[in-house]
Amino acid sequence: MKKFVIIGLVLLSQVAFAQRKAAAPVVKEALTQEAYDEWKSITFRQLTPNGQHLVYTLNPEDADGKVLFQNLGRNTEVGVDRASNISLTADSQHVIFLIKAQKDSLTHYRRIKKKKEEMPKDSLGIFNFQTQQVSKIADVKSYKIPSKAGGWLAYISEKMPENGEAEPKSKKVSDENGYTLVLVNLATGQEQLIPYVKDYQFDEQGTALLYYSSGTGEKQAGVYVQDLGSQTADLLMEGHSKYKINYLSFDEAGEQVAFIADTDTTKTLIRSPQLMYWKKGQAKASVLADATTAGVPSNWLISPNYNPSFSKDGKRLFLGTNPPPVVQDTTLLPEEIVQVEVWHWQDDYIYTEQNVRLPRERRKSFLAVMDLSTKKLTQLASEEISEIRLDEEGKAAFALGIDDRAYRMLRTWDISSFNDLYLVNINDGSAKQIAQKIKGNARLSPDAGFVYWYSSPDSSWYTYHVNSGKTTNLTKGLPVIFSDELNDSPEYPSSYNLAGWTVNEESILIYDRYDIWKFDPLGNQAPERLTNNGRENQLVYRYEKLDDEERFIDLSKALTLSLFDEKNKDAGFATLTPGSTTPQQLVKTGHRYNLLAKAKESDVMLYTKENFQEFPDLHVAEANFAKARKVTTANPQQSKYRWGTAELVKWLSLDNIELEGILYKPENFDPNKKYPMVVFYYERFSNTLHNHHKPEPIRSAVHRTMYVSNDYLVFVPDVVYKIGFPGESALNAILPGVTSLIQQGFVDPKKVGLQGHSWSGYQTAYILTKSNMFAAAEAGAIVANMTSAYGGIRWETGLARAFQYEKTQTRLGVSIWENPTRYIENSPLFYADKIETPLLLMHNDADGHVPWYQGIEMYVAMRRLNKPTWMLNYNGEPHWPVKRQNRIDFQKRMMQFFDHYLKDAPMPSWMVRGVPAIEKGILQGYELIESNDN
Numbered sequence: 001m002k003k004f005v006i007i008g009l010v011l012l013s014q015v016a017f018a019q020r021k022a023a024a025p026v027v028k029e030a031l032t033q034e035a036y037d038e039w040k041s042i043t044f045r046q047l048t049p050n051g052q053h054l055v056y057t058l059n060p061e062d063a064d065g066k067v068l069f070q071n072l073g074r075n076t077e078v079g080v081d082r083a084s085n086i087s088l089t090a091d092s093q094h095v096i097f098l099i100k101a102q103k104d105s106l107t108h109y110r111r112i113k114k115k116k117e118e119m120p121k122d123s124l125g126i127f128n129f130q131t132q133q134v135s136k137i138a139d140v141k142s143y144k145i146p147s148k149a150g151g152w153l154a155y156i157s158e159k160m161p162e163n164g165e166a167e168p169k170s171k172k173v174s175d176e177n178g179y180t181l182v183l184v185n186l187a188t189g190q191e192q193l194i195p196y197v198k199d200y201q202f203d204e205q206g207t208a209l210l211y212y213s214s215g216t217g218e219k220q221a222g223v224y225v226q227d228l229g230s231q232t233a234d235l236l237m238e239g240h241s242k243y244k245i246n247y248l249s250f251d252e253a254g255e256q257v258a259f260i261a262d263t264d265t266t267k268t269l270i271r272s273p274q275l276m277y278w279k280k281g282q283a284k285a286s287v288l289a290d291a292t293t294a295g296v297p298s299n300w301l302i303s304p305n306y307n308p309s310f311s312k313d314g315k316r317l318f319l320g321t322n323p324p325p326v327v328q329d330t331t332l333l334p335e336e337i338v339q340v341e342v343w344h345w346q347d348d349y350i351y352t353e354q355n356v357r358l359p360r361e362r363r364k365s366f367l368a369v370m371d372l373s374t375k376k377l378t379q380l381a382s383e384e385i386s387e388i389r390l391d392e393e394g395k396a397a398f399a400l401g402i403d404d405r406a407y408r409m410l411r412t413w414d415i416s417s418f419n420d421l422y423l424v425n426i427n428d429g430s431a432k433q434i435a436q437k438i439k440g441n442a443r444l445s446p447d448a449g450f451v452y453w454y455s456s457p458d459s460s461w462y463t464y465h466v467n468s469g470k471t472t473n474l475t476k477g478l479p480v481i482f483s484d485e486l487n488d489s490p491e492y493p494s495s496y497n498l499a500g501w502t503v504n505e506e507s508i509l510i511y512d513r514y515d516i517w518k519f520d521p522l523g524n525q526a527p528e529r530l531t532n533n534g535r536e537n538q539l540v541y542r543y544e545k546l547d548d549e550e551r552f553i554d555l556s557k558a559l560t561l562s563l564f565d566e567k568n569k570d571a572g573f574a575t576l577t578p579g580s581t582t583p584q585q586l587v588k589t590g591h592r593y594n595l596l597a598k599a600k601e602s603d604v605m606l607y608t609k610e611n612f613q614e615f616p617d618l619h620v621a622e623a624n625f626a627k628a629r630k631v632t633t634a635n636p637q638q639s640k641y642r643w644g645t646a647e648l649v650k651w652l653s654l655d656n657i658e659l660e661g662i663l664y665k666p667e668n669f670d671p672n673k674k675y676p677m678v679v680f681y682y683e684r685f686s687n688t689l690h691n692h693h694k695p696e697p698i699r700s701a702v703h704r705t706m707y708v709s710n711d712y713l714v715f716v717p718d719v720v721y722k723i724g725f726p727g728e729s730a731l732n733a734i735l736p737g738v739t740s741l742i743q744q745g746f747v748d749p750k751k752v753g754l755q756g757h758s759w760s761g762y763q764t765a766y767i768l769t770k771s772n773m774f775a776a777a778e779a780g781a782i783v784a785n786m787t788s789a790y791g792g793i794r795w796e797t798g799l800a801r802a803f804q805y806e807k808t809q810t811r812l813g814v815s816i817w818e819n820p821t822r823y824i825e826n827s828p829l830f831y832a833d834k835i836e837t838p839l840l841l842m843h844n845d846a847d848g849h850v851p852w853y854q855g856i857e858m859y860v861a862m863r864r865l866n867k868p869t870w871m872l873n874y875n876g877e878p879h880w881p882v883k884r885q886n887r888i889d890f891q892k893r894m895m896q897f898f899d900h901y902l903k904d905a906p907m908p909s910w911m912v913r914g915v916p917a918i919e920k921g922i923l924q925g926y927e928l929i930e931s932n933d934n
Contacts, residue, residue: 051599105684118625149206203254251310295377311394319367353798396448456492459483642709654732661717697887727766769831796848
């Protein structure tokens with residue numbers, strides 16, 4: 001044993017916030033693409049359990065970020081660059097994290113083609129809240145800490161062991177041989193080096209460490225458990241270089257261990273894993289189950305792909321089994337193997353979906369349980385009832401079984417298909433059907449006293465009482481509905497979800513559009529509305545779960561609720577005290593509040609607060625949001641840029657429906673000036689009025705902030721749909737919305753653009769066939785021809801596309817054979833000759849949502865009709881550009897396109913002459929052509 005050494009100390013900033021001085025006034029600039037690199041995101045945030053410190057990250061999108069440790073009492077910060085994989089110890093004493101190599105260095109080494117082993121390695125960082133010091137340890141591959149205790153850390157070092165043990169020179173640290181495991185006592189600094197460890201795991205209370213070592217000359221290979229108090233390590237199972245040991249698992253008390261061992265040293269394709277088990281006090285681990293164990297189905301195996309897990313009380317061990325895999329004849333040469341797909345019209349899943357599901361199917365496990373007192377194994381899942389859902393603690397007498405086999409074919413045209421529900425007896429595996437053809441997500445209550453589900457066909461919540469077998473429709477006959485009141489799709493409306501169950505499963509709390517309702521799950525007591533002013537004031541109340549381990553909602557204590565005002569989109573929080581039905585507002589402002597969390601051992605609350613002007617910085621408050629204050633300023637540079645405002649606007653659609661939308665205006669907006677305007681939309685966005693949009697290269701839409709900073713108006717209208725007429729619905733919603741703004745005098749009617757992607761990309765193309773209102777339009781990933789798209793495939797999932805048209809977003813509501821005219825009339829391709837608007841298309845050749853031949857069909861039509869059209873295809877990219885350089889490119893080209901048609905800017909070269917294939921990836925054609933006739 002030896003002391004670990006503090007290799008480095010980083011004290012980046014220790015700043016008293018109260019002493020910060022206001023910046024001098026500056027002339028504000030318009031945002032440009034170059035500004036993306038200045039903005040940072042808070043991608044990690046967490047309070048210490050005692051609530052005294054805040055840990056958060058500030059990370060730019062494409063550069064090195066940092067983690068910051070803030071003392072909330074002293075208002076001081078310490079920071080470390082390039083931190084990732086951050087964990088806080090349960091005793092509030094330390095933060096553990098990896099430190100990545102510098103991004104610029106990695107890029108440089110890749111550019112000069114350094115080998116993988118020559119690349120810089122990660123380091124480990126350990127921050128001590130008491131000393132405010134950071135220890136750094138080089139060449140660390142991974143680390144773990146106990147989840148519910150402090151004081152211990154284990155990490156894998158990529159360095160060779162330095163413990164003096166003689167080893168053959170050929171044995172190197174590697175994935176095959178293992179690496180050096182370093183066990184650290186964080187209180188004393190003592191270290192223990194354990195060589196050639198391949199896997200390791202703490203128990204959650206930090207009393208023991210389980211690890212598998214490939215061994216040294218002096219230490220037997222095998223699985224060990226080390227008592228962290230006595231520091232004694234016991235060999236549970238002897239190992240071998242060719243053994244495969246996986247899924248090291250403890251029970252909650254840290255007194256039982258399970259893992260999967262494959263001790264067959266041959267290369268057979270049919271493996272025979274064993275479930276190994278050890279209990280404190282036993283000398284060695286023993287085989288608890290293998291293929292010969294009673295209860296394992298005939299000819300089945302123990303699954304190597306299921307992580308064994310103990311019930312909370314440690315009396316049961318859950319494991320996986322599986323039938324033997326179908327394996328290839330290894331004597332065949334590649335040219336002798338027939339490669340053919342046989343598509344059967346009654347396949348459960350169409351072949352494309354089978355291909356996507358194939359990796360999952362190869363690893364599929366069927367749940368079984370071992371009673372650890374009797375050593376009786378009971379198979380719970382089967383090929384008939386393959387999905388088993390347990391109660392939260394794994395202690396109940398019954399599990400929920402789900403069988404969808406009879407309804408799988410329906411997925412081709414009805415994606416939210418049906419299930420049959422079963423109660424599965426944990427003791428003997430017998431199954432009893434309790435419901436048939438349920439369209440909804442059935443679950444067990446926390447203690448498995450009830451099965452409950454929302455049934456979408458009748459928009460009702462149901463419970464099934466396990467003991468009595470009674471099924472109850474909880475919401476039938478009430479004066480309010482518990483399904484989506486704004487549903488405008490052929491599919492049945494979804495629910496508003498639920499808050500949870502109260503103590504002892506006495507009641508279940510379910511949401512309607514606005515309020516929280518309390519239901520007796522047996523249906524014996526009348527339902528009770530807990531929040532009595534939501535619907536009357538269009539206030540949406542939702543329960544905030546502040547304890548991750550909470551199983552039940554305690555109505556004898558005050559409940560923290562979020563609130564959202566549908567009228568003006570203000571938000572905040574409220575409290576509902578026992579005995580009251582009127583929530584007391586704690587805070588309500590013109591902001592969006594999000595990510596509410598509470599310190600585990602104190603009343604300190606952490607949350608974000610944002611609106612269009614304000615970045616979602618972190619705020620803290622005490623109980624009931626007293627003494628609320630902002631504790632981060634992630635992007636102070638925002639003050640040097642022109643921003644804008646967001647306001648709610650209303651109008652009547654051509655169908656006489658009152659609609660809402662958001663109008664974004666430039667900073668220092670002048671109502672006497674006429675502005676160019678871009679219209680962007682996707683179903684309903686008005687509830688996002690107070691969302692912040694930091695500068696970043698988003699993948700598929702105009703960036704609201706970027707455009708208003710450059711003196712555009714951006715209009716985001718809501719669209720309400722009439723089933724069977726999606727294109728017409730968009731037209732009837734958007735055109736009068738634009739007209740209402742033009743009539744106010746500040747929109748240049750000749751300089752209005754339209755932009756949409758995917759679903760709204762389709763509608764954009766449709767609108768262009770019906771209206772010449774727009775001076776230019778960009779449409780990404782469109783469906784141009786619904787007759788060809790209907791029979792296509794969503795290649796990312798392998799699903800047939802028919803369900804979209806018949807049941808979901810496209811909203812045609814019928815099959816193509818029932819009403820072919822509806823498919824033709826809603827297809828822009830057949831009316832492309834009516835388009836007079838210059839059109840920029842974007843459709844990528846690896847699009848897994850909308851087949852990219854849809855974009856090609858539209859492009860070819862416009863080309864044939866000699867209408868101004870460009871199409872961007874980011875090779876190898878999916879439904880939208882993902883790679884940062886491509887996202888930046890798309891945003892740059894789209895703004896150049898709109899600048900030309902809406903601001904009379906010169907055309908860029910790519911619009912004048914394109915970018916020939918011989919120049920692709922070399923010349924981008926961004927340069928503006930001052931003189932052209934286009």
